[in-house]
Amino acid sequence: MTTPDTARHTPNSMDGNPTIDERANHCFGCGPANPQGLHLAFTTDTSNPEAITATCHFQLDRMHEGPPGYIHGGIVAALLDEAMSKLNRPLNVLAMTRHMEIDYLRPVPLYQPLVLIGRHLNRPAKDGTPGRKLFHQAEIQHPDGTVLARSKGLFIAIDEKLLFAAGITPPEA
Template identity: 75%
Template sequence: MATPDASRHTPLSMDGNPTIDERASHCFGCGPANPQGLHLVFSTDNSDPEHPTATAQAQLDRHHEGPPGYLHGGLVATLLDEAMSKLNRPLNVLAMTRHMEVDYIRPVPLYKPLTITSRHIRREGRKLFHQAEILLNDTVLARGHGLFIAIDEKLLAAAGLTQPED
């Protein structure tokens, strides 16, 4: 699917502090234990701590088809959302998507090497603003803007909304 090493879905520098979805290992976008998942592997660049970026490579196939020969629009949105969500970790927050807009600029072809990139734009209190793009070579095929809301992991745990660590 997206990577030859589906078991490696976070950079080595982030080991030891797994997110909720990483502990569950079944995240559709990045979970190595999800047999139907995309198994995306993101690398993050935190050289500018105010504006971290995340990047993944993917090449999707007929299992992900919408119109003949092209990626399903819902999966385009999934790729963008997944890329933006990877920015929360270098910002040291647990956050969930509150709102997302997708611009479908060109159809996303199947069987082609795609690059998915994201960048943190700004923060306003608990609100995190991110953007992401899907590229084929240097051509932008889709772009998304997302609003993520930082949440307290302890509140999720108290509400029973987290899975226990293995």
């Protein structure tokens, strides 16, 4: 039996045991196969394990307009969420956003090259081992360095058993 794409967010041809990356192919933020997605491409810098970053250069047009000439606030939230979520993989964690807060500091313009940066803050240990809670932050910056929007996020590491239960194959270690 096949399941409609509307329910699974994946093509029917992906029946079987798709990896998490295959299932993420239609992610609104970064999925290459989502024709209406943002197609964000990040570069991660893990040279300082204490301060891992994920950076993306992007530019949006009227498809994502909120105030005239500016990006919709919900899209700003999606951009920031995406930048923070991109820090989990370099930390070898599958995690979902549990909480995020946003400062909308300046309107974020359309038709301009902008910079989106996520930074890992910390992962408090629990009982001597890495805890489930990961704290990240993200910013959208104008090329002149002005910070237009800023977020802080709490991500919760997902037990890989839940992935198996959902029929998803975790990534290779």
